[in-house]
Amino acid sequence: MTMRVLTGITTSGIPHLGNYVGAIRPALAASRVDGVDAFYFMADYHSLIKCDDPARVQHSRLAIAAAWLAAGLDPERVTLYRQSDIPEIPELTWLLTCVTAKGLLNRAHAYKAAVDANSEAGEDPDAGITAGLYMYPVLMAADILAFNAHKVPVGRDQVQHIEMARDIAQRFNHLYGREFFVLPEAAIEEQVATLPGLDGRKMSKSYDNTIPLFEGGPKALRKAILRIVTDSREPGEAKDAEGTALFTIFRAFADPDETGAFRSALHEGLGWGEAKQRLFERIDRELAPMRERYEHLMAHPHEVEAVLMAGAERARFIATPLLAELREAVGLGHGTVRPLPANDKDKRKKKAHKGPRLVSFRDGDGRFRFRLLSADGEELALSRGFDDPKASGQAIQTLLGGVDDLEIVLADGVLELRQQGQAVALSPPISVAGHEEATSRLRESLRELAAENDA
Ligand code: TRP
Numbered sequence: 001m002t003m004r005v006l007t008g009i010t011t012s013g014i015p016h017l018g019n020y021v022g023a024i025r026p027a028l029a030a031s032r033v034d035g036v037d038a039f040y041f042m043a044d045y046h047s048l049i050k051c052d053d054p055a056r057v058q059h060s061r062l063a064i065a066a067a068w069l070a071a072g073l074d075p076e077r078v079t080l081y082r083q084s085d086i087p088e089i090p091e092l093t094w095l096l097t098c099v100t101a102k103g104l105l106n107r108a109h110a111y112k113a114a115v116d117a118n119s120e121a122g123e124d125p126d127a128g129i130t131a132g133l134y135m136y137p138v139l140m141a142a143d144i145l146a147f148n149a150h151k152v153p154v155g156r157d158q159v160q161h162i163e164m165a166r167d168i169a170q171r172f173n174h175l176y177g178r179e180f181f182v183l184p185e186a187a188i189e190e191q192v193a194t195l196p197g198l199d200g201r202k203m204s205k206s207y208d209n210t211i212p213l214f215e216g217g218p219k220a221l222r223k224a225i226l227r228i229v230t231d232s233r234e235p236g237e238a239k240d241a242e243g244t245a246l247f248t249i250f251r252a253f254a255d256p257d258e259t260g261a262f263r264s265a266l267h268e269g270l271g272w273g274e275a276k277q278r279l280f281e282r283i284d285r286e287l288a289p290m291r292e293r294y295e296h297l298m299a300h301p302h303e304v305e306a307v308l309m310a311g312a313e314r315a316r317f318i319a320t321p322l323l324a325e326l327r328e329a330v331g332l333g334h335g336t337v338r339p340l341p342a343n344d345k346d347k348r349k350k351k352a353h354k355g356p357r358l359v360s361f362r363d364g365d366g367r368f369r370f371r372l373l374s375a376d377g378e379e380l381a382l383s384r385g386f387d388d389p390k391a392s393g394q395a396i397q398t399l400l401g402g403v404d405d406l407e408i409v410l411a412d413g414v415l416e417l418r419q420q421g422q423a424v425a426l427s428p429p430i431s432v433a434g435h436e437e438a439t440s441r442l443r444e445s446l447r448e449l450a451a452e453n454d455a
Helices: 017-031 045-049 053-070 088-097 102-106 109-120 129-147 158-176 217-226 245-253 256-267 272-299 299-330 345-352 389-401 435-454
Strands: 003-010 037-044 078-081 152-155 185-187 357-362 368-373 377-382 408-410 416-417 422-426
Touching: 003 045, 003 129, 017 037, 017 053, 017 152, 017 245, 037 045, 037 053, 037 129, 037 299, 045 053, 045 129, 053 078, 053 272, 053 299, 078 299, 088 129, 088 299, 102 109, 102 129, 109 129, 109 377, 129 158, 158 185, 158 377, 185 422, 217 272, 245 256, 245 272, 256 272, 272 299, 272 389, 357 389, 368 389, 368 435, 377 435, 389 416, 389 422, 389 435, 408 435, 416 435
Parallel strands: 003 037, 003 152, 037 078, 152 185
Antiparallel strands: 357 368, 368 377, 377 422, 408 416, 416 422
């Protein structure tokens, strides 16, 4: 079973060293672990909550995507996309909104902090607070649940949001009687350092103490490093490296040997000016090759666009059928395989719990397809596109009526389901070693569905 790891970055700024060390670098490492299916995205809908400057949002989306790619993200391996390219996310937001307790949202830290600040200032409690801020956790839950992510790497400040996503998912599952949603877990990387900024506090846009990652080139990097606050010890005086912002930042980029040498040099009296030069050189060594790529991408935004559009397509490949299922579950479906008996909720629950299922949906190109899912929701096959829902429904009936004559052949790394010589559906990519097992799973699942269909 693969593990889906998903995280988003709000597009309201330009990536800085703190983002790189705290989020980009660990997320890239996570994406390279075997068995991990990584989904990383630009949370641009979220950015509208804080930022009403279109130019800034636009630039930030590009800069963040370019930074990910420049830092080595492999778009073949990672699904990289923009939240706003996935219409299923706002759609799911509404379905979740309708099962979310208002009281839960009242307790969200960010909203509460805003209310408290108003009360302290003697203002109306909701002065200046948008419904967007209030709904922030639901939108974030939709980001996560639309892809059934297992693990969500986030900073400590976001843990409450993941807990809310779990709550909301649980409530939905309970109300509609099936495990539609995986309950996501926050992954907080304890070893990943929070990088201090110029003034020694956490590096953050809100403190205006950041060091830019790529923007402004080596010049801007050096200039910012020169502004790191140090004490007044002169060259020649012994300096205690531990706990200083300068040394902590150095350590985030250097290996233990280099770090040890730097610590000793400071102890032996290395001047702060010289130390800053060494810090600059060490960071620049890591960033220079990436910066070249970053600058190229910033100058060729259509290359980034192509990656993001492909990412959105891959992401929707997961979200579209899930939403079709959810619409169906809440009563907004268009009628699929077997109309279920009305007023028979208990029976529905039991049935839905176990076996494989077929889910019809309309894809991004407006064609009608169906998907065969195993009992635990794994995709077994995707049908070809049909012009209308009737044709798709007809194909399902033909498929289920002829499971015994169905040919399943391995072709180009996928299993092809053929009926009367015609390809009806394809499995996801499959290894040669696993194809026999996959073939029998497919056939078994279809047999089971055919039997239900006849019953
Ligand atoms: N709220 C997150 C932050 O500010 C960004 C975000 C939006 C996110 N949607 C998400 C993170 C979904 C993880 C999963 O850092």
